[in-house]
Amino acid sequence: MDDVRSELGRRLRARRRAGGLTGVELARLIGISQAQVSKVETGQARIDEDLVTAWISHTSDAPDADGPAVTALAADTQQFTSWPALHARGWEEHQQRYEDLERAASRILTFQNALVPGLLQTSRYTHYLMREGLGLDDDQAALAVAARLDRQALLYQPGSRVDVILTEAVLRHRLGGPGVMAEQLRHLADLSSLPTVSLRVIPADTAMPSRYGVSFDLVESADGAGTVVVELEGGEFREDRAEQLARYRARFAVYERAALGAEASRAVVEELTARMRADLFPS
Numbered sequence: 001m002d003d004v005r006s007e008l009g010r011r012l013r014a015r016r017r018a019g020g021l022t023g024v025e026l027a028r029l030i031g032i033s034q035a036q037v038s039k040v041e042t043g044q045a046r047i048d049e050d051l052v053t054a055w056i057s058h059t060s061d062a063p064d065a066d067g068p069a070v071t072a073l074a075a076d077t078q079q080f081t082s083w084p085a086l087h088a089r090g091w092e093e094h095q096q097r098y099e100d101l102e103r104a105a106s107r108i109l110t111f112q113n114a115l116v117p118g119l120l121q122t123s124r125y126t127h128y129l130m131r132e133g134l135g136l137d138d139d140q141a142a143l144a145v146a147a148r149l150d151r152q153a154l155l156y157q158p159g160s161r162v163d164v165i166l167t168e169a170v171l172r173h174r175l176g177g178p179g180v181m182a183e184q185l186r187h188l189a190d191l192s193s194l195p196t197v198s199l200r201v202i203p204a205d206t207a208m209p210s211r212y213g214v215s216f217d218l219v220e221s222a223d224g225a226g227t228v229v230v231e232l233e234g235g236e237f238r239e240d241r242a243e244q245l246a247r248y249r250a251r252f253a254v255y256e257r258a259a260l261g262a263e264a265s266r267a268v269v270e271e272l273t274a275r276m277r278a279d280l281f282p283s
Helices: 002-018 023-030 034-041 049-058 067-076 083-088 091-103 123-133 138-156 168-172 178-191 242-258 262-280
Strands: 080-082 107-112 162-167 197-202 216-220 226-231 235-239
Touching: 002 034, 002 049, 002 067, 023 034, 023 049, 049 067, 080 083, 083 091, 083 235, 091 138, 091 226, 107 242, 123 138, 123 178, 162 168, 162 242, 168 197, 168 262, 178 197, 178 262, 197 242, 197 262, 216 242, 226 242, 235 242
Parallel strands: 107 162, 162 197
Antiparallel strands: 080 235, 107 216, 216 226, 226 235
């Protein structure tokens, strides 16, 4: 999807330039922001058929960028990328795709019902997931771990905002064993004290108003746009249409109302950390 989307963006940019328009001028003509024009042209945002049609009507043909060619390429852009396709590019590049999204974010909303989110993982927890969950070899896993940890610099940048909601099951599943998980829980408790991080937990015995949906990351930008990333069994799904983003925001709001407050959530994490340490080092 990213390669096709990048090529589409290149051709749309060529059309805009051939028409003698700036990004600001084109944005005004087709009713979107200049930032959104930039994201489309750099392959960072999906563009729907109506917007492609409007773009073509206000711009001029360029080499490899006539109207039919652009329309056909736009039809090839997909929202889903399989794990084999992602792995073929290298796992380090996959992590870079996340980092590029996160670096431009004004806020990140994360709900997880299965794993500790990547931005909050320890190196040993990540290594376990890469080796056992994805079957990467030691060299690939090491690159993936380093790339994922590099992303975490975001948590120490003033102005960043990462709101995370976890189900209690995420904290209790001993992925990698009690040693790996005890370290991970300690790390979670420490990160939850950062001003850039909000960590809240939904207890297992909560009377939920609805079932849990899929785990997801909603990466929002200052201009109101955003991208949802969902990791599925067969690959990664990304969505950036406004009406779909609204659904994920509404779902996140449901989880927010069900979750404990920040202090109570930290207390749950601390309690489970103590229990796992006791299992490791019985008195």
